[in-house]
Amino acid sequence: MEINLTVHTTRKRRALLFVEKISSELLSFSMCFFGAIDDAPEWKQPGIRDDELDEFICLLISLYRELKFSVGGLAIEEDMKGLFDVNKVWPNEKYNFVNLTFKDNLYKFQAILINKSLNEKLSEGQYTLIDNSCMLYRNA
Template identity: 70%
Template structure:
């Protein structure tokens, strides 16, 4: 059985600038106040660093660096999740934690859904991860990850994925929450936000509809 099945998926994602050690990031994820279990052995991370050619017929083509890890995340209800790690440019690595996001539970897959009153738990999770990792930008959305904040219509990896190409003005409405480093404050449109963790700014959507209503 697949670790995570069905859909839609609620995606908690963030970007960190290179150079970083993926193992160190994962270790720090396990230090936050929400318990996170990683079910892949440490040596599994070697696949990320080794990568694979973009063109399988051309071993000299650009190498893709990505990996998927199986997680269990202990919110109020224990949840399976997938962690996708993707090097989207020479400067940035994207992390995305995906949860089963339908409002209804899926007992046949042992997957609890996400009720509207549980959404704030994931915003708290985003905040807790920022407190530990101090990432540049993080966000929470249904069927959308951090790459949706960029004004880039190119397949990654691509050097256009730079902090200078973040576009909050046109893309903020895609997300339930966005948390950015204070150094990026000038990129925020006139939207209400809260200061968190001394160095972060948290925007929360005023839309509090059930996740199933957003499809």
């Protein structure tokens, strides 16, 4: 499913929300924004500047507070399916939390939010506890 959105951060942005069933147990929600650093006046889209990343991390945290998802991330040209150690086309039952891994792909994300119940999946690192129920990793 693909849904057109308008998201109001400091600047109003158009986005696409993709909802995909990646296994019988998991849905993937991907919200895609125009991601260039520069604005695109011809498309009437603001780019995402480095100083705006905190706004998107706050958006991720706000979404978690409302939806209580298991894992969420903020990345450029990457999505959450990339965190699964699976080389299969989805939907596929291999997309499950047993195959969730951060070891090789964490660097591709500016931020990862993970429910505390999955904290054994995290390697050692700098994490911030959010609402006593999830952990936030920020790439330096």
